[in-house]
Amino acid sequence: MAATREGESLKAALERQAPSRALSDRKLLLLGLINERLGGRERAVLVGGSLVEFYTVGQYQSGDIDLVGPRARIAKLLTDAGFKEEARYLYRDDLGLVVEVPDSHLRPTETVVKFEFEGLPVYMVSLEDAIVDRLLAAKYWRSATDREQAILLLTGHLKRIDRAVLRKKAAANEVDDLLGELMTLVEAGPAKGRPAQP
């Protein structure tokens, strides 16, 4: 199938702008360029580990970019832009970019927030949703890594979090017990005289 004009313009924009940037910015650039080409009705929304990378400003780094959106259309854009497809992943080795579109629908409790990265539209699920996503993995998959990431999101954004919204989303996803436990840890001061325990 011939490459579309959108795919070719994505390729040109990436090859012109991506190489000079740090990987975190390169990921946001790709997300913005994809959304610019999808138009307003369809969106590629950042989720997963790369979302945590965004909200922790790179203090946690994820290897790939997880998106929720119209998979077939995103895959066509990326393959036209020179990405190869293998199993579930679309990648360009030369740019260090790996994309997965594991879902086309968000969870019912997830809210999309629109940011702009250098004027390009980038969509994320909200900070509160990012925390709940980590709490779900911490609780149901017993993931210590996700527990730590949830704590980091809480400690990094405590003054920005909408606590009522966070509690409501946590309750809807049955992780309000874990949220309560972690909020107690986060709001307690540092231990005096001996190391605090996680």
Added chain:
Amino acid sequence: MTTEKLSISLSPELASVLRLVARQRKDDLSRLIEVLLRESPLVQSSIRRLREPQLGSPLKKGRTMDKLRVLGRTVDALWEQRLASGKVRQVGRDA
């Protein structure tokens, strides 16, 4: 079209997630499983984490709360810097 009786065993974690979904949909568990097996965005969303590859460098296990608090202050400062630079800005939010 014949109907097969399907017998499956669920891990406690998956059973717990499915019970939550059934409750949200006001449905019973066995009917829900039939529907979900025919492809549901909600169950795909719930197992999204299972598919997420751990390619990056996650936080090391066993970091103390003190370390996470310090890192949290770094996150806070970097977030403010990024917003102040204008490189990233929030422009909207779905209802």
